[in-house]
Amino acid sequence: MERDENAAKNPDGAAGDRAPLLSVRDLATYFRVEGGVAKAVDGISFDVMPGEVLGIVGESGSGKSVASLSILRLIPDPPGHIARGEIRYGGRDLLKLSYQEMRSIRGNEIAMIFQEPMTALNPVFTIGFQLIETLRQHHPQMSKQEAFERAVLRLEQVKIPDAAKRMRDHPHQFSGGMRQRVMIAMALCCNPQLLIADEPTTALDVTTQAQIMELMLTLRARREGGSIILITHDLAVVAETCRRVIVMYGGKIQEVGTVDQIFSSPRHPYTIGLLESLPSAQRGKDRLHTIPGNVPYIMDLPTGCKFCTRCEKVIDRCHQEEPELHQLKNGQLVRCHLVEDEAVKVSGDMPSTTTSAPAP
């Protein structure tokens, strides 16, 4: 059996032979906790193509945030550490960079937006200070005046009225949505290649959520090749913004596919469960479907399939043997014993993406 490369249609319309901007291989991030090691992220692989908006979804505790923090090596150590893996970016393995080299990438080439705009900004400094600080960190030759103007420009781009005046304001003088705009302005101020947005709209009002998402997308569209990794548990946001989605559970990738594939023909029981938990107008007034049980505590993950304790289609084999990631004919990747008959196993070190990424 051979893997059908052509079946993997590039969902972003980007040329299939383009090298990925970022490729993560077998990344594992562990935390030393009382009573052992918590495998928060346990061997995930994926690529981010230039210009792509990649969604990573999963419940709280699925490892999606830890995965994103690992890319920038922001995992607090101790107790956490990146146990193994490779994060290729611009021909280099981020995990092998010196601390100084890593710092020159943070906020400059790869920037991050966090979930809590209320606490993610330093309360005692003006937002002008915090924006200019980022700019001057990565452009030491930039004059104060220049940095100020650039910061104002970024604030205007995220549609903060009276931007020049508001530079002197402190974070508490902004609303939640406005603060998230400031965060976006700060993340984008050095023109990063990759923006990692970790639940950027979770803490905001629904109306504000849409504005923030739109803002992120339009700002990305203005630049050639700028990519976004959008981490969220909100499937609606994913459906609107992403082309490709990774579904995580128990620190592992469970399913990967285009938004169409994931929403119209989900194959992993967990993905199916997630989608059925969405309220929909057609379904009427029935009780909303829920996935039974809770995400198991990271130390109590089952030995077989990570989802076997909550799966409705569980078979005996699931409890003993963890399924490998398999690729379906349409390019979708699924980690489930039930699809193995119709799919091809993806070997451990192969990219778990729908595009093949030649190792640089």
Added chain:
Amino acid sequence: MASYFARRLLLMIPTFIGVTVIVFGITRLVPGGPVEKELMAIQSALAGGEGGAGTTMVGTELITDKLRKQLEQSFYLDKPFYEAYLLWLGDVVRLDLGESFATKEPVWTRIKERFPISLTFGLTGFILSYLICIPLGIAKALRHAGVFDLATSIVVFVGYSIPGWAIGLLLLVFLAGDKYWDVFPLGGTHSDTFASLPGLAQLIEDPDVVVDANGELVREKMSLAARFLDRTYYMILPIFCYMMGSFATLTILTKNSLLDNLSQDYVRTAFAKGLAPMRVIFLHTLRNSLIPLATGLGHALSVLMAGSLLIEQIFNIPGIGLLGYNALVGFDFTVVMGVLAINTVLLMFGNVFSDMLYALIDPRIRFE
């Protein structure tokens, strides 16, 4: 904000009245008093001088009656409580604290002459404890739960649990007496000749000038450095005792505050921006961690009246603590009230000053 602080300043008036009324009342209620004390002294002097004959009793009565009237007038003791209090308050408003019963000097003079000592000990202790506790707290936070953290915690908390005067006694026994190590002086604020410190003689600029005809050192002619060192030498033990108490609080407050802030989201943001760890810790985090500490700074005003009765007693330092205590046991009520009034005012201004600092350092705080 201005109106808030105006209100705070106005509120000081009733607070001041409240505090002083209570103590003024107590001075009226306690048995005995300055007049009785004075009369007793005179009576015993008279009785001792004349052998206690019957006729002298009448004479004594006459003298004491006249004296009593005279004495009573000086603290309005002949007036009813409320009237006396109002009269005293009126004097205080005119910045007149009255006259000491014991020495007949103005109370203000007696307090003023203690200021240099309070200021030296208070300010040195204050500055030293901030200088030591903040870096120590930072070091402890960065090595949280490590050997250094645990070891310093033990030292700090043992120090906190033992009262300053008890440590003072121990230090004197071990380091100042001739029983164990005779390293430090037993007490006082400076040596007579300002040349007690071993090696200090070298600092004396010209031996011919500073030694008088009898070969004694003349302190006025000592170099400034020599005088400073001499005073420092005498201050080491008492300052240590003064600081013991505040040490634990300040250190642990700094440590916890910094630890708390290091786990905040904005720290992660700062690291994600690519900032250096030193900048993240010492600029972003420390600025936030120092907010609770800044509130204590307002009380720096009180260093003018700093003093501890027991430590001053042990180290024989003529400070405010001793003055207040001696005034109290000697029924020298004008001095008691004077010390109290100044202390109260300084403390009240210290509180308001603290709040102002709080608003200054933390932009989120706005008083309405």
